[in-house]
Amino acid sequence: MNAARAAPRRKQAGQDPVKRRQIIDGAYRVFLAQGFDAASMNDITREAGVSKGTIYVYFDNKLDLFEALIEEQRQDYTSGLSDLIAPGVAPAQALRAYGLGVLKLTTRSDVVRAQRAVMAMSERMPDLGQRFFHAGPEHTRQMLADYLAGADLGDCPAARDPALAAQFFIDMCVGTASRERLYGVESDVIDDEQANRIVNLAVAMTLGAPT
16 A cells, blocks of 8 residues: 555544543553653553554654643643633732643642753753743743733833733743742642742732732
């Protein structure tokens, strides 16, 4: 059978969303436990409870599977954040909700592990690191920048440069807390009291007024 006739069969065989979900869930557990380099397709096969042939119907190789997993997680992580800064939400309320959402997200243990895995791979696979950055941190910043550009900010500092204000705001909210967990200084998700202190000050500094 030639390649032109085989390709449609492969695509059709890989359309079962339940089976794909089973493979991705198994791969997620393996990547978190072992890291990308140590994980093998045999490990993922055993964890997912499928045959190796089944995995290759859906994914060409381990990197293909890892990229699909990262993209899926990116969509899950950012889908809820966009609702927090919908048009019409007051700036102080939107920034506070968004800041808390991003801070809680970036200090989650599974997210920290995913960041470590991508960082470890990015030196020899820079394209993967760049895609992860643009799909995750950059996308998160751009959503906030778009909100600020359309919000009624008056003459507060953020109105002068919404894109830079979004970058500064996210850095203030997540910078130290995220690095503490990336380097293993802290391991737990940040507690509510500390998160509120950080985000409330970031909101006040961004809007230039008490919140």
